[in-house]
Amino acid sequence: MRDRSREFVEKSILWMSLVALLYCAEATGADVTFMRFVKTGDREGHVDTAIQTYRHPAGVEVALVGAVHIGDKAYYDVLNERFKIYDSVLYEMIKDKEVDPAEISGSGHPVSQMQLGMKNMLGLDFQLEGIDYSVKNFVHADLDPATFHRLQGEKGENFFTLALQSFFQEKQMMASGQLSGLNGLGLLVALASSDREHTLKWMFAQQLNELEAMMAGIDQGMDGKGSVILRGRNDKAFQVLSGEIQSGKKRLAVFYGAGHMPDMDRRLNEMGFRRVREEWLVAWDLMRKG
Numbered sequence: 001m002r003d004r005s006r007e008f009v010e011k012s013i014l015w016m017s018l019v020a021l022l023y024c025a026e027a028t029g030a031d032v033t034f035m036r037f038v039k040t041g042d043r044e045g046h047v048d049t050a051i052q053t054y055r056h057p058a059g060v061e062v063a064l065v066g067a068v069h070i071g072d073k074a075y076y077d078v079l080n081e082r083f084k085i086y087d088s089v090l091y092e093m094i095k096d097k098e099v100d101p102a103e104i105s106g107s108g109h110p111v112s113q114m115q116l117g118m119k120n121m122l123g124l125d126f127q128l129e130g131i132d133y134s135v136k137n138f139v140h141a142d143l144d145p146a147t148f149h150r151l152q153g154e155k156g157e158n159f160f161t162l163a164l165q166s167f168f169q170e171k172q173m174m175a176s177g178q179l180s181g182l183n184g185l186g187l188l189v190a191l192a193s194s195d196r197e198h199t200l201k202w203m204f205a206q207q208l209n210e211l212e213a214m215m216a217g218i219d220q221g222m223d224g225k226g227s228v229i230l231r232g233r234n235d236k237a238f239q240v241l242s243g244e245i246q247s248g249k250k251r252l253a254v255f256y257g258a259g260h261m262p263d264m265d266r267r268l269n270e271m272g273f274r275r276v277r278e279e280w281l282v283a284w285d286l287m288r289k290g
Contacts (some may be wrong), residue, residue: 004018006274016062016065018255020152025051032050032052032275032278033050033218033257034049034050034052034064034066034258034261034262035047035048035049035050035066035068035258036048036280037205037206040287043202043286044047044284044286044287045205045286046282046283046284046285046287047068047201047205047282047283047284047286048280048282048283049065049066049067049068049258049280049281049283050064050066050258050261050276050280050281051063051064051066051082051253051279051280051281052064052066052261052275052278053275053276053277053278053279054206054263054268054273054274054275054276055276056272056273056275057088057188057272059250060245060249060250060251060252060273061250061252061276062241062252062253062254062268063086063230063249063252063253063254064253064254064256064264064265064268065079065082065089065253065254065255065256066256066258066261066282067079067127067255067256067257067258068124068127068128068257068258068283068284069126069127069257070122070124070126071124071125071127071283071284072124072125072282072283072284072285073130074132074177074282074285075125075170075281075282075283075284076125076127076130076261077130078281079130079131079255079281080132082128082133083137083138083173083253084135084137084249085257086137086250086251086252086253087137087244087251087252088137088138088139088244088249088252088253088256089135089137089138089139089252089253089254090139090140090141090237090241090244090252090253090254090255091139091140091141091142091255091256091257092141092142092233092237092256092257092260093140093141093142093150094142094143094144094145094233095140095142095144095145096144097140097144100133101128101133101181102128102133102134111196114136115205118186121197122127122197122200122201122204123197123201124284128266139244140240140282141232141236141237142236142237143228143232143233143236143253146247147161148219148228148233148250151228151232152195152228155228157227157228157229167283183187188225198286199285201284202286205284205286230259230260230263231263234256234260234262234263234264234267237254237256237260237264238264238267242252
């Protein structure tokens with residue numbers, strides 16, 4: 001019993017660390033993807049995120065800009081330049097409207113702290129420090145903390161229940177051969193490596209696609225009607241998107257974690273949008289230095 005408990009804690013920490021990168025991923029049957037890992041050589045490659053652009057017959061364009069929450073500085077520099085072309089950029093962040101996003105980066109929130117820890121461990125930059133949220137076209141499109149916690153309470157959802165779901169979902173997928181699985185020994189070996197940052201990034205990069213598949217069952221939520229952490233927040237984002245479109249905006253972007261995007265793709269298609277362009281950005285460059 002003690003071994004099972006220790007295994008659950010170990011696996012939960014590892015998987016929830018990856019969840020912190022995407023802030024909850026979901027796999028659907030969608031043809032379009034928003035994250036990929038490309039191997040280019042022996043322990044070399046890159047992790048990419050997509051900008052998928054959709055057009056409505058009424059002349060409105062919406063770009064779904066998938067993101068990881070820690071990445072290369074160059075990745076966030078490219079995004080900052082790209083965001084200048086949009087009338088509005090709808091961004092995710094569970095916060096009250098009056099809170100400056102810069103204040104969140106140093107907060108004690110568990111997910112924020114986990115992301116900061118991953119940033120330091122992998123030698124990457126933190127999204128809240130790399131993205132300029134002060135620009136005029138940025139529009140907050142996420143839940144406030146009180147609403148988020150209320151909705152989670154109504155569904156019986158919290159960090160522990162998500163970790164528990166991920167643990168059992170992982171077990172099922174490993175049993176069917178769909179998932180190779182992370183392990184504590186592999187993490188310890190990576191931490192002890194003379195090239196720790198590269199080894200850790202390589203290990204985690206290969207798991208990101210598997211994580212997206214593993215989280216498919218988790219987003220059903222405790223009641224089978226969808227989780228607050230993903231679909232509940234997407235509901236809010238699309239309420240804001242509809243308001244921006246009604247106000248006359250013609251060129252918009254939705255900047256959310258890549259894991260939110262398959263559900264957003266489905267919603268846009270239901271609204272009559274059709275995908276017209278695809279672009280990939282390198283989020284993690286896994287080429288060896290020197």
